Amino acid sequence: MARINSDYLKLPGSYLFSEIGRRVRTYQAEHPEADVIRLGIGDVTQPIAPAIIDSLHAAVEEMGHPESFKGYAPDLGYEFLRQKIAVYDYKARGCEISAEEIFVSDGAKCDCANIQEIFSTENRIAVCDPVYPVYVDSNVMAGRTGEYDPAAGCYKDVIYMPCTAENGFAPDLPEQTPDLIYLCFPNNPTGAVMKKEQLQKWVDYANRNGSVILYDAAYEAYIAEEDVPHSIYECEGAKTCAIEFRSFSKTAGFTGLRLGFTVIPKELILEGVSLWSLWARRHGTKYNGAPYIIQRAGEAVYSQAGQAQIRAQISYYMENAKYIRENLHSAGYTVSGGVNAPYIWLKTPENMTSWEFFDHLLAGANVVGTPGSGFGPGGEHYFRLTAFGSRENTVEAVNRIIRI
Numbered sequence: 001m002a003r004i005n006s007d008y009l010k011l012p013g014s015y016l017f018s019e020i021g022r023r024v025r026t027y028q029a030e031h032p033e034a035d036v037i038r039l040g041i042g043d044v045t046q047p048i049a050p051a052i053i054d055s056l057h058a059a060v061e062e063m064g065h066p067e068s069f070k071g072y073a074p075d076l077g078y079e080f081l082r083q084k085i086a087v088y089d090y091k092a093r094g095c096e097i098s099a100e101e102i103f104v105s106d107g108a109k110c111d112c113a114n115i116q117e118i119f120s121t122e123n124r125i126a127v128c129d130p131v132y133p134v135y136v137d138s139n140v141m142a143g144r145t146g147e148y149d150p151a152a153g154c155y156k157d158v159i160y161m162p163c164t165a166e167n168g169f170a171p172d173l174p175e176q177t178p179d180l181i182y183l184c185f186p187n188n189p190t191g192a193v194m195k196k197e198q199l200q201k202w203v204d205y206a207n208r209n210g211s212v213i214l215y216d217a218a219y220e221a222y223i224a225e226e227d228v229p230h231s232i233y234e235c236e237g238a239k240t241c242a243i244e245f246r247s248f249s250k251t252a253g254f255t256g257l258r259l260g261f262t263v264i265p266k267e268l269i270l271e272g273v274s275l276w277s278l279w280a281r282r283h284g285t286k287y288n289g290a291p292y293i294i295q296r297a298g299e300a301v302y303s304q305a306g307q308a309q310i311r312a313q314i315s316y317y318m319e320n321a322k323y324i325r326e327n328l329h330s331a332g333y334t335v336s337g338g339v340n341a342p343y344i345w346l347k348t349p350e351n352m353t354s355w356e357f358f359d360h361l362l363a364g365a366n367v368v369g370t371p372g373s374g375f376g377p378g379g380e381h382y383f384r385l386t387a388f389g390s391r392e393n394t395v396e397a398v399n400r401i402i403r404i
């Protein structure tokens with residue numbers, strides 16, 4: 001008789017965004033006249049930049065002719081894109097990452113969920129609390145987390161690293177030593193960053209203990225301050241202890257096109273085995289490559305026109321972030337983030353729980369955000385707003401929040 005993977009049953013019932021959707025639908029059914037503004041789910045709203053659209057059109061055209069048609073893409077990505085990534089994302093920042101160490105994929109979510117497959121199920125993971133839920137859930141599915149404790153909102157065998165106002169939402173080194181350490185900076189959901197010397201401490205710690213850092217830099221393009229690293233490989237010694245994930249989703253609006261990549265340096269060896277070779281094997285077995293036309297679109301991101309256009313989009317979102325941060329702060333809210341990240345993390349007023357504040361905003365201002373508690377117990381009494389809306393909606397939402 002076939003059996004299910006019962007580890008899936010350990011996942012708590014409703015996923016954050018379905019519960020948000022359910023509450024919004026219920027509210028709208030009762031108040032059909034309400035003009036609800038969503039600053040909740042982290043999807044972009046600006047269209048794809050013209051230089052990228054031109055490249056997409058050209059690649060589509062190539063597909064229609066026998067001499068330029070492309071079938072299966074190379075498993076690890078086309079050389080034209082991997083070279084651009086190596087030069088512009090790494091060499092330009094002083095990091096020695098070769099094109100061969102870059103694995104192109106259809107996004108960072110799959111990669112950061114799938115990477116755990118190349119590690120033993122015996123490994124103990126550490127995550128920030130609050131955290132992007134994919135890291136924990138993918139390890140639950142793999143049977144690495146132990147039972148869920150609903151009262152604590154935690155899995156028994158996971159090391160949760162509190163990210164609080166006191167530590168600037170950047171975790172301290174944990175007391176118990178983890179095997180795999182998930183770090184995401186600029187952070188979703190808090191919008192916090194680590195300065196280079198802070199991240200260097202993590203790299204040194206991982207190298208000392210034989211741990212591997214799984215570094216999610218999906219929001220790297222939003223970094224505005226000088227001393228914030230764009231890549232973990234800016235830290236000395238990171239090539240022997242860190243894997244990095246990147247995404248075109250928020251950098252260039254590819255949430256619908258789908259493109260990302262993972263970097264595994266050849267020097268990253270565990271038990272005498274190169275993690276590069278394991279991930280290459282996994283990619284080759286389970287993945288047939290990101291589409292040619294999308295990789296051509298990704299290449300256009302690095303063109304002069306592409307860079308200018310995506311920088312303008314990012315500035316647009318970051319103006320939204322500034323508007324939210326400054327105006328809510330002036331209105332008496334405690335806010336952080338929104339300087340090097342498109343997320344604003346606000347403390348709920350009057351000790352409301354995250355979901356109480358969600359309902360309060362929905363009913364009082366017709367604004368939807370994301371309850372911090374959905375990202376882990378450390379997110380309770382916090383709330384996430386995103387800068388990805390239109391300017392008009394962002395301004396209107398903030399003004400409504402201030403009025404209630």
Ligand code: PLP
Nearest residue numbers: 107108109132188218247249260
């Ligand atoms: N990593 C983080 C921290 C994210 O917030 C997101 C998207 O919300 C992703 C990865 C997913 O990126 P992609 O769209 O490339 O799958």
